[in-house]
Every structure is written in C-alpha cells, then in structure tokens.
Amino acid sequence: MSKESTYIPKSGFSKWFDQRLPLPRMLHDNINAFPTPRNLNYWYTFGGILTFCLVTQIVTGIVLAMHYTADAGLAFASVEHIMRNVNYGWLIRYIHAVGASMFFLAVYVHIFRGLYYGSYKAPREILWILGVVIYLLMVITAFMGYVLPWGQMSFWGATVITNLFSVIPVVGTTITEWLWGGFAVDNATLKRFFSLHYLMPFMIFGVVILHIWSLHVTGNNNPVGVSVKEKQDTVPFAPYYTVKDAFSLVCFLILFAWFIFFNPNILGHTDNYIMADPLVTPAHIVPEWYLLPFYAILRAIPSKLGGVLVMGAAIAILFILPWLDTSKVRSATFRPLYKQFYWIFVVNCIALGYLGSQNPEGLFLVASRICTAYYFIHFLLVLPILGLVEKPKPIPESITKAVLEKMEIRNMKEKSAEA
C-alpha cells in the first residue's frame, strides 16, 4: 500500500517538532488516517480488545506486584493480604485473574477469525507468525502467573509442566533442575517465575508493536478476502473504526465485568485456595481452561516424550499454516468445503478442551486420541487437499462491489417485507 503522509502540522511548534521527531505524523498516519477496508465486521474488533487486555494486565499486574511477596512461605498469605487489607486489592486481583481468561477468550476469537477469513495467507504470513509468537508468549506468561498464588494447583501445575522437560534425552534432568533452581519446584522456582512473569508482558508488548507494524504494511484482510484496490474500498480508521472498536470493546467489558463482580472464581480451580503442599497431591491436576486442549493432546499420546513432542507440534504447526493451505482464496465465505471443515475443526478444538478437563481413561482417552489425530489431519491433509479439489464460489471484483451488492440485497428484502 502506498504510504503518502496526510499529516499537515498546524502550528509553528508542531512544524518545528515534526522536522525533529515526526512522532505526531507517525501517529496521525497510523491511527487517524490509516486506510482500513470499509467492510470489516465485529470479528475484526478483537485486535483492539486484545490491546486493551494486555494494557489492563500490565497495569493491574504492576499494582499487584507492589503488594505481592514472591516467597514460598509468604506468597499465599500475601495474596490473601491483597484480598483483605489492600484498598480495592480484591478488585485489582480479580481484574487480573479474570483478565487472563478474558485475554485468552479474545485471542481465541481473534485466531479463529484469522482462520475463517484466511488472514494468514500472502502477503500476511509474517503478520500471522508474529501473532503465533504472541500467543506462545501469552501461554508461557499465563502459566507462570498461575504459579504465583502458590496454591495447590499452582504448585502441582508447575511440577507437571516443568517435569515435561525431563523427557529430553541425556540432558533432560539437568535442564529440569536448572529450571527449578533446585531438586524440586520450590522457593527458587517461585522467585524466577515471578521475575519472568513480570518481564514477559513487556516482551509481548514488543512483539505486538511488530505485529501492528506488519499489519500496517500489508493492510487489513477483510471478510470477502479481496485486496484493497481503490481508495473507495477503504475508510480512514478514525472515526469509523475507532467508534466501532470502542463499541465492541464496551460490550466485551460487560462480559468482563460480569465475571469480575458476580462470578470471579468460577474460571479458576478451587484447589488453588489451598496453600501449596508438596506432600499432598490433588485428586486431579488440571490447567486453566484456556490450556485444556493442549493438555488433552499431551495426555492422548501413550509415551511421555511423544506427548510433549506432539503438544509442541500442535502449536508449531501454526507457524507453517500459511504454506499448508494451498487455496488462493482467502475468505471461507467463498470456499464451500473449507467452511464446513472449519466448523468441524472448531468443534474438535472445543471437544479437546473438554477432554483435557477429564481423566484420560476409557472413552475419554479414545476420544482425545481421535480429536488429537483430527487436529493434525486438519492441517496436514484437509487444508493442502482442499485447495486442490475445492471449487470456490465466484469472488467479488472489489470490496466496494461486495458492499454495494450486499446493500442491494438488504434493500430488496426490506422492500419485499414492506410489501
């Protein structure tokens, strides 16, 4: 996309400033005037929602860190101190805890929107890969954050996950002990997890900047998947998308507030209100809901090393997705077969999540093996083959044409309804 700056400095000072540091120009061109396809629907507002989530987590996290004590003997009590004695500590902690879940809810909507509209396809491969990097960093950050309250699920979750590294041949045990800073999950582990949990959101922030930069080079994808061809295909980001994003964000905040104020503990495990005890293993060790699909994949494989590799592959495969999908058509709207397989894939992921919360035995184990196999079949067989055999529907010439056509159909319907 051509990037002619439309910024005109108004005052003498802004002229002077612009010649020395064109920051206002950069913000103007990238936020106010940024040409955005005119047909983006509400599924495209989740990028803004995610930015809000990241900032919320960082701000509440900084405040929590002022009162939290990263020490195996004191961490649990310090969280209760925040809940009981710190002014509005309960609110800040619940925002942070519920915020993690909301962050993942939003990121899953964002990812699945990308999958539906083919947002990973050329020329947006780097944009997609940066997104996967952000997701991976989010998973690691969330896992470490969950360890900090030092409840039973914190401790045993940390034990299960860090033990996964012990399957690496030859050096596995050494690496695990190096991660622990000792011979078990203990004080040293908690302290380093706290330190890294504080660091990683800023790394995420950095990659988010690259993600947005890449987005602003290629421009947005859109629901019809046709590239922007002329000026009338786009509208300036402000006010059209600032107001749309803001409305969507506030709707999302209503759900967010529901959980903070009326259901704050339902998304967490009750065992995490029991202080960590290395001598008592909980009946079921489960991760938070947003990691359950990967947990199901991990336990579906009979060998420990195999489970770890396959679980890793489940995320790694997303990096090469742009080259696995052989179809040139981006949007599922014009791909009748892909659309069906897309929804099967969605149901398969939800099923994996449910299976991750159940004991891997009997029918559950069989089901998780089938779903795990299907997860990879979708990427390795369905996507490459579909592109070759599928006959796409006719694709609109331009975004504007698609919009006008849609309007005509809507107007006709309204007229026939009146008549």
Place this chain on the structure above:
Amino acid sequence: MFKLSGYNFKFCILFQIIFVLFFSVSAFAAGEQKRVQKHDWTFAGIFGHYDDAQLQRGFQVYREVCSSCHSMNYVYYRNLAEEGGPGFTVEEVKVIASEDMIIDGPDDYGEMFERPGKPSDTFVSPYANQNEARASNGGAYPPDFSVLAKARSTLRGFPWWFVDLFTGYQEQGVDYIYALLNGYSEPPEDFILQSGMHYNEYYPGNQIAMGQPLYEESVEYADGTVASVEQMAEDVSAFMMWAAEPKLEIRKQMGFKVAIFLFVLAGLLYYSKKKIWARIEH
C-alpha cells in the same frame, strides 16, 4: 457475523449433540459421593448480601464449637465490625478480642508474654503449629477456615458447569460445607470404616477424621433462634463464606454501578457508531 447455511448448521448441531450425549453418559459413571444440593443463601445471586444476624450466630458457632480445632489465620477481629460483615460494633469487637489471649513478644527482656487480644490481631489459633494440630487430632490436620468456603467445591458435571458461568452460581463450596455438616450418619452395613474415622455421605470416600461436630443445642443462641443442627450448620457455613469473601457485598454493589455505566456507554457508542457509519454505504 459468520453465516451458516442450513446444511452446515445442522451438521454442527449434530456433531455437538453426539458429544454432549457421549460426555453426559460418562459423567454419570463417576463416584459414590452423594450429590450436594443447592441451598438457598442470602448472599447468592446478583443481589446477594449477608444476613448480619446469621453471621453473628455463625460466629458464635465457630467460636464455641469449631475454633477448638480450626484456626482462621487470615481473619482479624477488626473485620467483625467492618462494612459487609456481621455488623458488630467497634466496642463489641474490642470486648470479643479481649476475651482471647494472644502470645506476643519478645518484650524488652526477650521474653514472650500473654496479653488480651486487640481488634488488630488475627483470630487466635487453637494450636501453635500444624504439627501440634495433627498430634492432637489423630494425624489429621483440621484445615484453616479463612478461605475454606472458596477452597471446596462440588461435582457439577455437564452441562451445569457451563450454565453456572452465566447464572453466577458461586456457592458450591458453602453448599458442600453445609451438606457435610448435616451428612453424618451410621455407615451402611457392608461399609468398612477404619478406626478413628467417621461416616459422612458427602465426604470424598465417605470416611472423615472429624467426628460429628454439631448436635442439637450445641450452642445457645443469644437471639433465641432454636439451635437445631441444620440451623447451626447453615449459620456457620454462611459465616465461613463471609470469612472467605469479606468483600462480597461491596463487590456485588459495585458491580451494579459498573454494569449501569457500561450499558449506558455502550448505548451511546452504538448510536455514535450508527451516525458515523451513516455517512457511507456499508
């Protein structure tokens, strides 16, 4: 919005029905533990608030019965007079605190000493440490009550755990405690009870180290309420919920204000959006 053609939609629904059937059948195969019933609590739901008189009775049960074995290390005497709590006055709390002896120190000579409690102290613990607690209770550690109502749950199963997300049912823990306190009975004939253990139909595995703690008239309520086992169990469960979630009332009240604000803001933004987008065809 995603558009689903009729065929697609049926396909998805069919898929989901198969899954739901499959999982609900397997969920029923779990455990002998009796299912905990939902109890009616004043603090449940979006308008939930604590019943001061009930919390005061519950505190009396805790103090006269439970506190001989169970600590409450994160709760301060001063909390009893705080907003959203049992509604004791500051003066009453001073008296309540002073009735307990606290070990403080070291003093200027390096000695520990006993003194009457102050509102700024945490509830006095029945045991000096976990080892003493275990030694006095046949090896079983009586758990701390501070957050216990949030640390227990009941098996909800599909689809209830999903429904709970949107009904705001957060009383699984306190329902379990109430059921447990009423769940003591003679074991069935074929049940092998280990020595020193007690039969409880709601406890996982049905064998609990704690003997039945509440009997008719275990306490004499100051407000004249008849102290039946159910009544005391209900009162102390409510008190434990307050101890675990002392900001519940403030939280729910604030939630309402936030919700009203967000709905109004959403409405304003919706019409702003409509107006701005009316400038172009979309």
